[in-house]
Amino acid sequence: MTQPSACAPAFARRPLCLALCLAMAGLPFAVSAQQADAPDTDNASPAGATQLDTIVVTAQKREQQVSEVPIAITAYSGDFLDRQGITTLGGLAGFVPGLQVQEQSPNNPGYVIRGITSDSGEANVQPRISMFQDGVSISRSRGASVELFDMERVEVLRGPQGTLFGRAAQVGAVHLIQNKARDENSGQLEIGVGSDSQRLASGYVNASIAPEALFARVAVFHEERDGSIDNAAGGTLNGKDTTAVRASLGMLVGEASRIDLIANYQKDSPPGTAFISGTIPNRQGSTSPYADAELNRGDELGLDRKVRGLTALGSFWLGGNWTLDSISGWRSFDSHEEFDADGSRLKAMEFAEIAQGDQWSQEFRFSFDNGDNFAGFFGASYFHEDGSQYVPFSTDERSLLALLSQDATFRDQIGALLGGIPFPAIPLFDANGDPFTSYALPGGLHTLLNSDHREAFANYGTTKAWDVFVDGTWRVTPALELSAGLRATWEEQTAGYQGFAGNAPTLFNGLGAGAPAPLAGNNIINSATDGRLQRTENFDAVVGRIAARYEFSPTLSGYATASRGRRPNVIDVTPQGSEVLPAEIVNSYEIGLKGGTAGGRLAYDMSAYWYDYSDFQTQIPNPTGGTPFLIPTNGGNATAKGIEASITGELADGLVLFANYAWTHARFDDRDDDGNPQLYAGHRFRLTPDHSAALGLDWRVPMGSNSFYLRPSYTWKSRVYFEDENTPGLEQGAYGLLSLRMGMTLDNGRWDIGLWGTNLTDEEYLIDAGNTGRQFGTPTFIAGQPRAYGITAKVRF
Structure with missing residues (x-):
């Protein structure tokens, strides 16, 4: 495993030094709340002290400054994303304390907030982290990865958010707010080229069809690049090929009401993922995940995924202090991914995954805000989802x-x-x-032995959920606010499983009842079933929060919250039977500070939290040796505690610094409620570094109507394990990534020509280890992206 570069900054090797250095320098920790999006930002005056904390968020379903929200929230404007060249949530994760993102492919992302991972592709397993796009849930793993282009802002909320964001927001929520049609005529075009034959084209056109009444906007994005790892069987691996289109229509209704219609479409066709065996050498004798691959099927490996969405947003003024908001959403995805699970030229484990999902939802929310001492909302929602995951398998039984x-x-x-x-x-x-x-x-x-054995298995899931919710904030005194909220949920879940018989008898069947594999039908990895096995259950739950916020001064406030989060029950259906795992419950306690200092030249945020989990849902290898390869299980009790801190400061005219640090201590408890030793006693949560940090600068030098900019950034994380078992060797040591963007803006910001580079030190690191091959004795490893570079040109009109 790789370690930090010898030339890495001291705080990267010893992350606590960052906190100590800032404290000794008299700089408080701060949230990275960037400036609101605005036209011609690259030519605007440098980020002034009064602008550092001006981004407006809607985390509590009303417009507020970040500093006014009693939640650990990091919000970045679309302008910040553009400046840093961020088009994916993975690219943003390094700048958000407590957030980690792992993406094997757009079909298989993993999102981690404060130690909790949401990445299951099984249709019967509910997500733990809510992903929202303009108020509509996109949380299902196989459809959650979307490009961040033409964005208004991104809000990342940490801590249970069930009251505000729904049943799946157990430990946090990510809200992607896209730019809507505006009452203006404008546009932008960006093109670029880079290493690995990268090609980029994106832009938007906005038109005022009927001034002060009807507007339209179309935005497009396309990026493709060859993979960074050559495959001896043909093609490359770990590349990208994504096209996305968004069309929106905005309508003003009456004096203070608005309707937005939004259509999203994204297609991903990247080459295959480089699952490299750690035990089977290639022809050069190497088992390094950074060496050339020898995966079967060559160019046939890869993904074909389509994601579609239609959203209707309505905000209607009802008179007085009342507003009605309606959010209607339809969303579907279908994906077909081919992968070589043994990571070698053996035709031993050839897999595919064919997943699909359809959902629609409706929410009505009545909001009240008297502009003085009370603001709140109540409402109801309905959510329906139906999906499946079909997994074909083929093998040469000889191999x-x-x-x-x-x-x-x-x-x-x-x-x-x-x-x-x-x-x-x-x-x-x-x-x-x-x-x-x-x-x-x-x-x-x-x-x-059958040289061309084929079989398959599938899981299915259907969810219907009804929610009612209420949340309010009462200003008790000019300095003290109290907030409270409740959400009640009723669910009907159906889970299913089916095993499909193989195409011929196998040696494993011929060996008889003692053979180390399932023996029903003609199968090796699963037991064929007589049709679909399924089970339906009904559940109900109540989650909530209480919070207090106190303004010590106009530039400093503190908050304390207590909240309860829930991951819904899991119905686990296998050929051996079915069981219902209890809902995973977390009780959360948090305190924090937000504010500014140094005459407004600094904005900061610091929080500390304690999570107490019961019935923690984890996965273990299937003890039958068959499918599903990993089955949900009750891991018992667990505890997570941590500290997060962020700062944004204008060090000099045109020179802005942003930095963050997170300490996350997330572990399984030693014993359960009955005093018995637990399965993973003392183990770390998967994909969760104990320490992570980021540091960046945005330096702009005006030159008349032109300007020069320089934007370096460095992100670092400590050791992570890729499975809750904490298996030695299936881990990644501490590492850091250095990136840089530099260039010129011309003609008062109309033109932008820039150079960019990522992972400039060419650090070798892993994004995953173990995978399906682990179940067959040959764990596989996926390398992160090596050094990349390119040039872009942008014009606004």
Whole structure:
């Protein structure tokens, strides 16, 4: 595993030094609340002290400054995303304390907030983190990864947000707010090229069809690049090919009402993911995840995913202090991803995943705000979702048996079935380096091996949910505000599973009832079922929050919150039966400070929290050895605690610094409620570094009607484990990534020509380890992106 570069800043190697240095310098920690989006920002005067904390958010369903919200929230404007060249949530994650993003492909993202990961692709498992796009949930993993182009802002809320954002916001929510049609005629076009044959084109056109009445906007995005890892079987791996289109229509109704209609479409067709075996060497003898790959099927590997969405937003003034908001959403996705799970030229584990999902939702919210001592809302919503995940599997049983025979326990099991005859460790490759398939076995068992075995399994999920909610904030005194909210949920969940029979008898069936694999039908990895197995259950729950906020001065406020979060129950259906896992509950307690100092030249935020989990939902390898490969299980109790801090400061005219740091101590408890040792006692939560930090500068030098800009940034994280088992070797050591953007704006900001580079030190790091291959004794590893660079040109009109 890689370690930080020797030339990395001291705080990167010792992250607590950052906090100490800032404190000793007299600088408070601060939230990275960037300036609101505005035209011609690159030519605007440098970020002034009074502008550092002016972004407006709607986390509490009304417009507020970040500093007025008693929640740990990080908000970035679309302007900040453009300045940093951020088009994905993964690119933004380094600038948000407590947020981690892992993306094997657009079809398989993992989002982590304060130690809790939401990444399951199974249709019957509910997400833990709510992803919203203009108020509509996009939380389902296979449809959640969307490009951040032509954005108004992104809000990341940490801590349980069930009252504000719904049933799945157990430990946080991410809200993507897209630019809507405006009453103006404007546009923008950006093109670029870069390493790995990268091509970029994006832009928008906005038109005022009927001034002060009807507006339209169309935005497009396209980026493609070859993969960073060559594949000997053809093509490259770990690349990108994404096209997205958005069309919106805005209408003003009466004096103070508005309707927005938004259509989104995104298509992803990247090359395959480089799952590289850590035990099976390539022809050069390497098992490095950074070496050339030898994955079967070449250019056939990869993803074909389409995501579609229609949203209708209505905000209607009812008179007086009342407003009615309506959010209607329809969304669907379908994806087909081909991958080589053994990570080698063996045709042992050839998989695909075909997933689809459809949902629609409706929310009505009545809001009251008297502009003085009370603001709040109440409402109701309905959500319906139906999805499936179908997984075909094919193998050359000759290679699969050879691979499994590398394990001594497996050989002993087979030998016992053969009446004590020793079973050999079969060579994987012949003298030419090709898969060895011409071997003979005792008793002529090799004649039972199928060179083209095929089978499949699938899971299904349907959810219907009804919510009612209420939330309000009461200003008790000019300095003290109290907030409280409740959300009640009624759910009907149906989960299903089906195993599909293989195409021929296998050796594993021929060995009899003691063979180390499921034996029903003609299958190796799963038991074929008589049609679909399913189970339907009804659940209900109540979650809520209480919060207090106190203004110590016009530039300093503090808050304290107590809240309850819930991950819905899981219905687990397998060929062996079904069970219902209880809902995962977290009780959260948090305090924080927000404000500004130094005459408004600094904006800051600091929070500390404690989470107490019960019935923690995790996954373990299926003890039957079949499918699903990983099954949900109750991990018992767990605790997470942490500190997060952010700062944005104008060090000099035109020179703005932003930095953040997070300490996350998330562990499974040693014992359950009955005093019994727990499965993962003392283990760290997966994908969760104990320490993470980011540091960046935005330096702009005016030159008449032109300006020069320089924007370096550095993100760092400590060691992470990729599974809750904390298996040694399936981890990534601490590392940091250095990026830089620099260029010129011309003609009062109309033109922008820039150079960019990411991972400039060419750090080698992993984004995942273990994967499906781990279940077959050959864990695979996925490398992160190496150094990349390019040039862009942008024009506004």
